[in-house]
Amino acid sequence: MKKLNLPAQAGQPQAEKPKPENAGRRSFLGKLGLGALIAGFLGQSYALLRALVPNVLYEPPSRFKVGSPDQFPAGMTFLEDRRLFIGREQEGLYAISATCTHLGCTVKMVNLSQPRKVQLRGKQVEISREFHCPCHGSKYYGDGTNYAGPAPKPLTWYKLETAAEDGQLVVDLSQPVGRDFRLKV
16 A cells, blocks of 8 residues: 555644754754763862872981081980980980870970989889970870870880991981980990
């Protein structure tokens, strides 16, 4: 049978063919929207992944010279720019961090008016100075042992040595040492 093309009767909607220029515009806008969605997703993904990679830290070297041994008199000398105490006793020289182990404030040295005896590492020791943290009240004996406040551990002692080329004292912050360390000069 042959199909006849009859004119549409009144009241019946006639199916319209899409116009070619509208189809091209719709296709273009759809692709543009999809491209914008993908670009936004990729941008957010990059930002998320980049946040996981740390930025480069430009920190001062952990090994540095602090001066010649004769610059440090008996007792304690505070090096403000390094937040470090250099101590000198009859046994030798040593370096103690001035950074509180609680939240990193700089501790202050306090000379006691009367030396007092305390029990440290199983020995009776006479102390004449203490370190006090002005931020949260942590207190340390003269050897850096914490005894009051929120400080979770003692002040750190660092390796101290003399430079071969000029005899200056060299502090190595990457090498903590025990409280019995003394550099003989």
